[in-house]
Amino acid sequence: QLQLQESGPGLVKPSETLSLTCTVSGGSISSSSYYWGWIRQPPGKGLEWIGSIFYSGNTYYNPSLKSRVTISIDTSKNQFSLKLSSVTAADTAVYYCARHNHVSYLWGQGTLVTVSS
Amino acid sequence: QSALTQPPSASGSPGQSVTISCTGTSSDVGGYNYVSWYQQHPGKAPKLMIYEVSKRPSGVPDRFSGSKSGNTASLTVSGLQAEDEADYYCSSYAGSNNLGVFGTGTKVTVL
Numbered sequence: 506q507l508q509l510q511e512s513g514p515g516l517v518k519p520s521e522t523l524s525l526t527c528t529v530s531g532g533s534i535s536s537s538s539y540y541w542g543w544i545r546q547p548p549g550k551g552l553e554w555i556g557s558i559f560y561s562g563n564t565y566y567n568p569s570l571k572s573r574v575t576i577s578i579d580t581s582k583n584q585f586s587l588k589l590s591s592v593t594a595a596d597t598a599v600y601y602c603a604r605h606n607h608v609s610y611l612w613g614q615g616t617l618v619t620v621s622s
Numbered sequence: 623q624s625a626l627t628q629p630p631s632a633s634g635s636p637g638q639s640v641t642i643s644c645t646g647t648s649s650d651v652g653g654y655n656y657v658s659w660y661q662q663h664p665g666k667a668p669k670l671m672i673y674e675v676s677k678r679p680s681g682v683p684d685r686f687s688g689s690k691s692g693n694t695a696s697l698t699v700s701g702l703q704a705e706d707e708a709d710y711y712c713s714s715y716a717g718s719n720n721l722g723v724f725g726t727g728t729k730v731t732v733l
Binding site: 540542544551552553554555556557565567601605607608609610611612613614615 | 670725
C-alpha cells in the first residue's frame with residue numbers, strides 16, 4: 506500500500522527558503538499514471554495547491570506561487586521535493602505531499618511549517 | 623486557478639441527511655466526470671470519500687453518495703453519525719494545464 510511521508514524543518518525564518526521532501530514507499534515514483542504534488546493548508550483555512558511534478562520532470566505550478574516555487578523529483582531515492590523561497594508569515598501552513606491524477610488524491614500525513622523569527 | 627464554491631457550513635441531527643454543494647464552471651466540474659470529495663477531521667490529512675462523481679472507495683460507508691448536475695456537484699451524507707462531523711472538500715479535474723482545483727470547504731456539524 507502506497508504511503509507518502511513529508512520531512513523537513515518545522516520552523517523557517519522570514520525571507521528564507523522553505524524546503525520539504527516527500528518520501529514515497531510501497532510503490533514507484535516513476536509511474537506514468539500519476540503526478541506528485543504539494544498542497545498546503547494555513548491554520549483554520551482551506552486547501553491550496555502549490556504545484557505538481559510528473560516522473561519525467563515536467564512541472565506544473567500554481568500561478569500565484571510560481572515565482573517562488575521549485576519542485577523536483579529524485580527517482581533513484583523515490584522522493585520529490587518542494588522549495589518555496591522568500592517566505593513570510595503567510596506561508597505558515599500544514600504542507601501535504603500527495604500522489605494524484607485526474608481521478609483523486611492520496612495524501613501524506615502533512616507537516617506543519619511555521620514561518621517566524 | 624479559481625476555487626470551487628462550497629457553503630461554509632452545513633448541519634443535521636443524528637440520523638438525518640445533509641447535502642453539500644460544490645459549484646464550478648464548464649471548465650472543471652461541468653466539463654468532466656472527475657469530481658472527488660475528501661473528509662478531513664481536525665489535525666488529520668484529507669481522506670478520499672467519493673471519486674468520479676459518485677464512486678466510493680473500498681471501506682467508505684454507503685451513507686456517502688455523490689452526484690452532479692451541470693456545473694454543480696453534490697455530496698450527500700445520509701443517516702448522519704457523530705463521526706461524520708468534519709470538514710469536507712471537493713476537487714475537480716480541470717484539464718492538464720490546470721491541476722489542483724479544490725473547493726472552499728464545508729464544515730459539517732452533527733447537532
